[in-house]
Amino acid sequence: MTKSVLIGTVDHIPPGEGRNFIVEREKIAVFRTHAGEVYATQAACPHRNGPLADGLVAGATLVCPLHDRTFDLRTGEGIGPDCASLKIYPVALTENSQIVVTL
Template sequence: MQDGYDIGPLAQIPPGEGRNFSVGGTRIAVFHTQQGEVYATQPDCPHRRGPLADGLLGGTTLICPLHERAFDLRTGEEAGANCRILTYSAEVREGSVFVKV
């Protein structure tokens, strides 16, 4: 990814957690896995508008904090259902997180 918005240092998102950001006028959630990877998604669950950044993160699986629906951060697909969340390109460059929306 060559373009994208610099949302700041990766250190602002503890491993295994997510945080919300405004990127180019769009609200997103950015997740930092225990393995050091970063992923970006829409900020709210499509079912009950649960705040996804507050969900449980295990590997690349995100569990919604309101009703325990599981989403794959790589694809946005919900495990065992025909629902999905929007995903955005995200990467770390020189310690900063860049997201393309």
């Protein structure tokens, strides 16, 4: 069963950065690109549990801050050898810039 949850406004996430949110007892990292796109993934890197919200965002690409593992935020796919995929969550913005994540 899916559930959509309103988590706040996109203004809480500066362009090019990510923030962690607790959604239904699950920690999720939400990212805002410089182009204004919003993506949501698991909060911890599958490699060594690095804090993905602290990673570098360039376009729709995320680089983990601990060991430079790279991911496509659109698909969750790891980029490069031995790079596992991320769990991603559907996310949307409402007309008044509210972030809605679907679990």
